[in-house]
Amino acid sequence: xxxxxxxxxxxxxxxxxxxxxxxxxxxxxxxxxxxxxxxxxxxxxxxxxxxxxxxxxxxxxxxxxxxxxxxxxxxxxxxxxxxxxxxxxxxxxxxxxxxxxxxxxxxxxxxxxxxxxxxxxxxxxxxxxxxxxxxxxxxxxxxxxx
Amino acid sequence: xxxxxxxxxxxxxxxxxxxxxxxxxxxxxxxxxxxxxxxxxxxxxxxxxxxxxxxxxxxxxxxxxxxxxxxxxxxxxxxxxxxxxxxxxxxxxxxxxxxxxxxxxxxxxxxxxxxxxxxxxxxxxxxxxxxxxxxxxxxxxxxxxxxxxxxxxxxxxxxxxxxxxxxxxxxxxxxxxxxxxxxxxxxxxxxxxxxxxxxx
Numbered sequence: 001x002x003x004x005x006x007x008x009x010x011x012x013x014x015x016x017x018x019x020x021x022x023x024x025x026x027x028x029x030x031x032x033x034x035x036x037x038x039x040x041x042x043x044x045x046x047x048x049x050x051x052x053x054x055x056x057x058x059x060x061x062x063x064x065x066x067x068x069x070x071x072x073x074x075x076x077x078x079x080x081x082x083x084x085x086x087x088x089x090x091x092x093x094x095x096x097x098x099x100x101x102x103x104x105x106x107x108x109x110x111x112x113x114x115x116x117x118x119x120x121x122x123x124x125x126x127x128x129x130x131x132x133x134x135x136x137x138x139x140x141x142x143x144x145x146x
Numbered sequence: 147x148x149x150x151x152x153x154x155x156x157x158x159x160x161x162x163x164x165x166x167x168x169x170x171x172x173x174x175x176x177x178x179x180x181x182x183x184x185x186x187x188x189x190x191x192x193x194x195x196x197x198x199x200x201x202x203x204x205x206x207x208x209x210x211x212x213x214x215x216x217x218x219x220x221x222x223x224x225x226x227x228x229x230x231x232x233x234x235x236x237x238x239x240x241x242x243x244x245x246x247x248x249x250x251x252x253x254x255x256x257x258x259x260x261x262x263x264x265x266x267x268x269x270x271x272x273x274x275x276x277x278x279x280x281x282x283x284x285x286x287x288x289x290x291x292x293x294x295x296x297x298x299x300x301x302x303x304x305x306x307x308x309x310x311x312x313x314x315x316x317x318x319x320x321x322x323x324x325x326x327x328x329x330x331x332x333x334x335x336x337x338x339x340x341x342x343x344x345x346x
Contacts, residue, residue, distance in 0.1 A: 011329035015303065017310065042336045049285045050304035058187050058201055063179045066205050070212050074172060 160224035193236040296331030
């Protein structure tokens with residue numbers, strides 16, 4: 001068997017995935033092949049170092065802080081759901097309410113524009129009437145002279 | 147009642163806890179976090195290396211798992227389903243943060259003073275410990291350089307000690323593929339270490 005195939009067997013062997021016959025065969029090859037023996041040693045060392053490493057752990061309050069975030073997100077989500085449910089359940093009422101508000105705004109704005117036109121009319125009327133008065137006074141004084 | 151349920155959760159298996167969470171007892175999710183936080187952290191650590199917000203990434207992964215629980219169909223074990231999410235999220239984070247990775251080497255060198263103090267305090271052979279730590283740094287930095295598939299199988303097998311069958315389920319590939327990937331991962335890792343003249 002070629003050394004290339006033996007390398008795969010080495011990888012399986014360090015994970016205990018070979019049968020007894022395969023292990024015997026592999027050991028015979030390793031006894032006679034220095035290159036494969038070195039690969040076997042290196043693969044084994046890599047596995048040992050990896051399994052001994054990575055003991056880094058999260059901080060003690062990790063669970064609490066994660067749960068707090070989840071609960072906060074849930075509360076926000078629930079608030080949104082409550083609002084949407086309210087709108088759905090009271091759709092007609094909400095639509096009527098919106099209609100009344102819009103109608104009121106339109107009515108009030110129209111009314112205020114009418115009032116301003118009226119106010120303008122009265123203002124102008126007063127102006128015109130005072131001009132007429134001045135005009136009348138001038139005519140009277142002119143007649144009195146003659 | 148909620149506190150009582152929380153205490154009860156310690157003795158429940160994953161399936162029972164998930165069923166109760168889906169029924170509204172969301173506080174029980176803390177038992178899922180407690181059970182898997184270190185393993186999830188370890189996988190994400192392998193992908194991203196040490197980053198200042200590594201724990202934030204783990205936290206966001208757990209939040210994602212929580213909101214995905216409704217999609218869990220109880221067809222596979224919960225842990226297998228969960229690790230699939232962890233692996234996918236790890237790949238996404240690694241892609242996003244590819245340019246921002248701070249190597250473990252840098253992190254450890256920044257903590258050198260503390261390490262020296264720890265060495266002096268310890269009764270063990272200082273030189274031996276230093277060599278062990280240096281070796282671990284080298285292997286960790288090499289692991290980060292591997293392709294995603296190789297990184298996943300090595301992490302799951304050699305660090306987390308999952309079986310070939312479990313890994314194949316998590317990664318949704320055949321057991322034979324896992325065998326091949328593991329072999330290639332070890333071979334590649336050895337090549338990188340030899341190139342850098344850093345083999346153990």
